[in-house]
Amino acid sequence: xxxxxxxTPEFARVALEQLLQAGHSVPLVLTQPxxxxxxxxxxxxxxxxxxxxxxxxxxxxxxxxxxxxxxPDEAAAARAALEAAQADVMVVAAYGLILPxxxxxxxxxxxxNIHASLLPRxxxxxxxxxxxxxxxAETGVTIMQMDAGLxxxxxxxxxxxxxTATATTASLHDQLATLGGRLLLQVLQQAAAGSLARxxxxxxxxxxxxxxEKAESSIDWQLPAxxxxxxxxxxxxxxxxxxxxxxxxxxxxxxxLADTPAPAGAAPGQILHIDAQGVLVACGEGTLRLxxxxxxxxxxxxxxxxxxxxxxxxxxxxxxxxxHGTA
Numbered sequence: 001x002x003x004x005x006x007x008t009p010e011f012a013r014v015a016l017e018q019l020l021q022a023g024h025s026v027p028l029v030l031t032q033p034x035x036x037x038x039x040x041x042x043x044x045x046x047x048x049x050x051x052x053x054x055x056x057x058x059x060x061x062x063x064x065x066x067x068x069x070x071x072p073d074e075a076a077a078a079r080a081a082l083e084a085a086q087a088d089v090m091v092v093a094a095y096g097l098i099l100p101x102x103x104x105x106x107x108x109x110x111x112x113n114i115h116a117s118l119l120p121r122x123x124x125x126x127x128x129x130x131x132x133x134x135x136x137a138e139t140g141v142t143i144m145q146m147d148a149g150l151x152x153x154x155x156x157x158x159x160x161x162x163x164t165a166t167a168t169t170a171s172l173h174d175q176l177a178t179l180g181g182r183l184l185l186q187v188l189q190q191a192a193a194g195s196l197a198r199x200x201x202x203x204x205x206x207x208x209x210x211x212x213e214k215a216e217s218s219i220d221w222q223l224p225a226x227x228x229x230x231x232x233x234x235x236x237x238x239x240x241x242x243x244x245x246x247x248x249x250x251x252x253x254x255x256x257l258a259d260t261p262a263p264a265g266a267a268p269g270q271i272l273h274i275d276a277q278g279v280l281v282a283c284g285e286g287t288l289r290l291x292x293x294x295x296x297x298x299x300x301x302x303x304x305x306x307x308x309x310x311x312x313x314x315x316x317x318x319x320x321x322x323x324h325g326t327a
Contacts, residue, residue: 001024001025001088001089001188001191001192002024002025002026002027002085002086002087002088002089003019003024003025003026003087003088003089003090003091003188004026004027004028004029004030004082004085004087004089004090004091004107005019005026005028005029005030005048005052005090005091005093006029006030006031006090006091006092006093006095006097006099007029007030007031007048007091007092007093007094007095008031008032008046008047008048008094008095008096009046009047009048009094010047010173010177011093011094011116011173011176011177011180012047012048012093012094012095012114013047013048013050013051014177014178014180014181015091015093015114015177015180015181015184016029016048016051016052016093017051017181018181018182018184018185019091019181019184019185020055022185022188024188026052026055026057027057027058027085027086027087028057028058028059028060028081028082028084028085028087029048029049029052029057029058029059029060030059030060030061030062030078030095030097031046031048031049031052031059031060031061031095032046032061032095032096032097033061033062033063034046034049034061049061058081060077060078060081060082062074062075062077062078062097064097065078065079065097065098065099065100065103066098066100067079067100067102079102079103079106082103082106083106087106087107087108088107088108088109088191089107089108089109089110089111089112089188089191090103090106090107090110090111090112091111091112091113091114091184092111092112092113092114092146093113093114093180094114099111099146101148104146104147104148109191110145110146111145111146112143112144112145112146112156112184112187113143113144113145113146113151113153114141114143114180114181114183114184115127115141115142115143115144115151116128116139116140116141116173116176116177116180117131117139117140117141117142117209118138118139118140118142118158118160119142119144119151119155119158119201120151120152120201120202120205120206120207121136121205121206121207122139122207122208122209123150123151123152123206123207123208123209124150124151124208124209124210124211125209125210125211125212126209126210126211126212127139127209128169128172128173128176129169129209129212129234129235130207130209130210130234131163131172131209132163132167132168132169132172132230132233132234133230133231133234133235134230135226135227135230136163137162137163138160138161138162138163139160139161139163139172139176140158140159140160140161140176140179141158141159141161141176141179141180141183142155142157142158143155143156143157143158143180143183143184143187144156145198150208152201153201154198154199154200154201155198155199155200155201156187156190156196156197156198156199157183157186157187157190158183159179159183161175161176161179166233167233168233168234168236168237169233169234169235169236169237169238170236170237212235212238212239213239214239216235216239217235217239217240217241217242218241218242218243218244218319219231219232219241219242219243219252219318219319220319221243221268221269221281221282221283221284221318221319222268222283222284223283223284223285224283224284224285224286225257225258225283225285225286225287225288226257226285226286228241228255228283228288229255229256229257229288232252232253232254232255236253240252240253240294241253243269243318243319244318244319244320245312245316245317245318245319245320246316248295248296248310249296250293250294250295250296250310251293251294251295251300252290252292252293253292253293253294253300254290254291254292254293254300254302255278255288255289255290255291255292256278256288256289256291257286257288257289258280258286258287258288258289260272260273260280260287261286261287262282262283262286262287266282267282267317267320268282268283268284268319269281269282269283269317269318269319269320270282270315270316270317270318271312271313271314271315271316271317271318272287272314273314274303274307274312274313274314276303276304277289277291277303278290278291278303279293279303279312281318290303291303292306293306293310294306295309295310
């Protein structure tokens with residue numbers, strides 16, 4: 001098939017690579033404009049653009065596809081490129097732009113979306129993060145026929161994936177990216193054979209995965225230990241869970257739920273014990289053992305290494321400065 005591909009991050013690049021390996025023709029890629037990144041804040045091409053350039057594929061990077069929006073010339077140029085591509089279908093994976101109706105109508109088979117959740121749960125921008133944060137037992141990938149709504153289109157194929165007790169957004173992302181590419185190829189085979197079966201999404205169970213904000217990173221130690229564990233794993237690699245101690249913000253990258261109960265009167269966030277296994281912290285309910293920490297400007301370190309450069313002590317209270325407004 002002739003496939004126009006629209007995507008931006010690593011999740012989408014994996015699917016594009018699988019499309020190309022399977023022998024589909026990709027005459028055009030749409031991706032977000034280059035963004036400043038790294039310490040030098042130099043413009044950096046998206047993973048999808050880098051992949052397209054390696055394979056000699058034409059790339060379009062409009063700021064918007066709305067012909068009546070703020071960038072009508074860019075949208076018109078993108079439309080001309082899409083029309084010239086004469087694609088059978090457009091595949092969309094974490095592209096980052098809203099597709100107007102003219103885009104949805106242009107390809108012969110419309111637009112297909114690779115979405116990293118079991119729709120209709122976790123429609124929206126951050127389905128992997130939110131599934132872990134909520135403590136979901138499973139997630140998966142849905143291949144969807146796109147319509148004008150936000151992840152509301154008919155489902156074409158769905159496969160489930162368990163969320164383990166140690167899964168992070170980073171580890172789950174890689175599994176779902178591979179799964180998404182595989183399911184996409186199955187759907188394209190069905191489309192070529194004229195055997196696509198469309199299933200409307202259920203009306204029940206709808207939830208929205210709102211975009212992750214940096215402000216969410218600060219841990220509230222009054223929450224139950226299990227919920228804090230889920231947030232630490234959900235925010236790895238971005239934005240990284242954090243807490244203030246001794247006036248310094250540290251990142252929390254690794255933890256385990258502890259069986260040790262907190263003593264009566266222990267404050268949420270209070271360090272109860274430190275040993276080679278980690279830093280035991282009291283929570284609003286239960287206790288949590290922190291195992292991988294990071295100082296600002298430093299590297300992620302196992303607790304034993306971290307403590308050589310930062311003298312945490314039992315009795316210190318994580319987040320205490322935030323509570324008193326001095327962070």
